[in-house]
Amino acid sequence: MASQHCEGRGWETWQEFTMTSKFRGAYLQIIPLGISHAKFTKSGNHYTWRKVTTTVHNIIVGKLWVDNHGEMDIINHKNGDKCHLKFSTYSYFSRDIPRKVTGVITTKEGDAKWVLTGTWDKKMEGAKILHVDESNKGKPVFETGPHFTLWEKKPLPPGAEKMYFFTRLALELNEPEEGVAPTDCRIRPDQRLMEDGKWDEANKYKVQLEDKQRAARKKRELEAEEAKKKGEDFPPYTPTWFVRKTDSATGNPIHMYNGQYWDCKQKQDWSRCPEIYI
Template identity: 65%
Template sequence: MAHKPVKSARKRRTSIPEKPNYPLNLWSIMKNSIGKELTKIPVPVNFSEPLSMLQRLTEDFEYSYLLDRAAECSDSCEQMCYVAAFTVSAYSTTSTRSGKPFNPLLGETYECDRRDDFGWRAVSEQVSHHPPMVAQHCDGPGWECYQEFTMSSKFRGKYLQVIPLGISHLHFPKTGNHFTWRKVTTTVHNIIVGRLWVDQHGDMEIVNHKTGDKCNLKYVPYSYFSRDVLRKVTGCVSDANGQVRWVLMGTWDQKMECCKVLNSNTSVKGKPVIETGPPRMLWKANTLPSDAEKYYNFSQLAMELNEPEENVSPTDCRLRPDQRLMEQALWDEANEEKVRLEEKQRAARRRREAEAEAAAAEGTSSADGVEYKGYTPSWFRKELDPYTNQYTHMYTRDYWDCKEKQDWSRCPDIF
């Protein structure tokens, strides 16, 4: 049987302090930022939500039962259907969430151990600052998922576009099936005037590197002139021979269904005609609490992610003071702390650069000049990924051992 979420032995919080009403002129901040990279715009906490990007990426596992069910599938194409539904489910909360997650400081981490109720535990670390990059690893019952998340983002005046650049991996040790995909483009509309709203659009290809199966998903962009279903997602699963085995349909904020292909023929006009079986529900989104607007439109899981916890790494984002102050509705104090932390981060970078220059002066660096090695992550190392043939940050697999010993000697002082 698939692992079903059970009631946690730990009593978790069900709410956070209400979001205060702080009027602020967004245009006064953004008018000089058109065309700039989002990460280089100094944005006050007033436009954020009290969660880090590290926590936001952990939210992807809210519907991890889809991966539990996928791990039990003996048919690789059926398994792909559950994997596809999982990739779609990660966007479900974005339809009501327009707040920007906190940009993690270099070396900032987040652990989330939900083995007692969901069966998985995850570790994330900000491994690069320019460009901003998160490495994440999550272990579940019969599966492991990891990703390197970075993005390109531009402010265009009326809207903000975020284009993810990293690759997500999902591995099932029992069969050796290994899936990869890239996230689609996110656009935030009405940046200056009107109510902010979010759209997901683009094409996603999920590949099973062992079998050659592929899933092509199309996230249909919003169109004022279209009468189609909003937030629509369609797709199909094909085997290694290109034969369509399953058809997928749904929306990225509500549900995904699949239909098994029973017969595929070519019509007179040369277009394929597919006969399918009845639809099967793969995934349905959880309903938000009735008063969710007061709490940044957080789901129940999102409410729990920033809950204080003892014995975590000193770099864990739950210990980050500006984010905690913002959650407590102390926004002025949060903005002051944000400035202090960012200056501390800049000072640390200047110190590393000075050390590199000193090494060059002593003749201990390369003959080509200053060999600036930069920051070394604590829990991830760059390795050649055999599935993509690219260097990516891979988990060192020793975080939880260090936590058990409470050995945090490798952690930098960032707060």
């Protein structure tokens, strides 16, 4: 399980991510269970959604390829608007374009206002609904205005084929920064060594870090067992920067950011951080 919180100018986004998986030899299916949030300060619009299923094909033999498929509801909790998206499963025999996504945006009352079309890997377009024809045996037909681009994939940076085809954002996420918490993944030694091309040293440190994690977990389990024998309460593990709450938008339990990281960074007070690296 992972919890995440990001802040920007006029927006913030957070989520708790966990998943289940199915392995069927030829493919691996990943079914996300967490809910994502995005909130915009000026408008007050607060959106939630859950990611669709991801399937990785040709796990054992052949060229790996990935498909996202299923249905997704994006809900605006301020006014009740809903965007229902369908990610079409790729089929060799289908006439549809690969990675196709279609959707309709409706109001709280269920009135359709916009249609969305495109693909999840290149571009999405939107068009305003001008008229709805309900005479087609219960399946509405939408008359729309002109389509316009809502989102389009940016070109990959030069040399992307040598950098796992990462976007510029993905490439820069691990850039070193001074003054961060000692638990920040950007100073994880094996990760930094790998980025520097020192593979043997990176593997060595990775094994040491994993052994340290196992030892810490075993120590905690033994302490919990001892407390149980004595009839004492053993405090559960609590994250440093998150607290478990009830999600006000969905009613589900979720780990929310406790709002303390930036204050600690400003004061350079990292006394609450455990020593997790070597």
